[in-house]
Amino acid sequence: MPLLKTVASVVVALPGAGSDAAFMAEVFGPAAAALGLPLIPVDPDPRAVRASYEQALDAAVQDAGPVIVCGFSIGSHIGAQWASEHQDQCAGVLACLPAWLGDPAGAAAAENAKHTAKLLREQGLGPILADMRAGSPGWVAERLARSWTAQWPGLPDAFEEIGKTALPTEAALAALRIPVVLGAVRGDPIHPVQAARRWLGALAKGTLVELDFAEVGADPSRLGHAVFDAFAELAA
Structure with missing residues (x-):
């Protein structure tokens, strides 16, 4: 070491x-x-x-x-x-x-990012946080609730960028x-x-x-x- x-x-x-x-x-x-x-x-x-x-x-x-x-x-x-x-x-x-x-098209993470960005723009942060908490393991939900709240209202932009990043x-x-x-x-x-x-x-x-x-x-x-x-x- x-x-x-x-x-x-x-x-x-x-x-x-x-x-x-x-x-x-x-x-x-x-x-x-x-x-x-x-x-x-x-x-x-x-x-x-x-x-x-x-x-x-x-x-x-x-x-x-x-x-x-x-x-x-x-x-x-x-x-x-x-x-x-x-x-x-x-x-x-x-x-x-x-x-x-390389190309993120079809990758689960990229599709999820694009879908999440769309829902955030349509519904706002509150309902999507509630859905995320309901569908994620507790340790994931706790940490994402903190970071998503801190990054709002720019969060949809982040997910959109991530979903098309071919790197x-x-x-x-x-x-x-x-x-x-x-x-x-x-x-x-x-x-x-x-x-x-x-x-x-x-x-x-x-x-x-x-x-x-x-x-x-x-x-x-x-x-x-x-x-x-x-x-x-x-x-x-």
């Missing part, structure tokens, strides 16, 4: 659709702290998700030097694409719950020469394990960690510890 402190100065964590920095701190914070690496969890600008993530990454590099990029869902997508274009400034990528590769490209993944760890959660229909396996097939230096949905729900930091452990082995 001490090796990671020599290759990176800071960890930047990018959340998924409608999520927030607080959840990224839950997932990746304990593992980063155990390594003595500062964590920068990023809150998205709901009206410019990709741009806000790229600005946060650029600022972290300017302030601290090489980064480890951690992502969750769309944060993984944007982070991996950025890393492919900044390999001299990135020590590695920890990409959790990727949802598609990363397969060429971008194939170009990566830095270590990439993929984290998948078995039993998640929005982020199928098969999507992570497609990413893995395109990578020159990658590995895949799989956990059960119940494990992550009981303690989200288990996912962070698992991908950091795998990254330490891959980078050694």
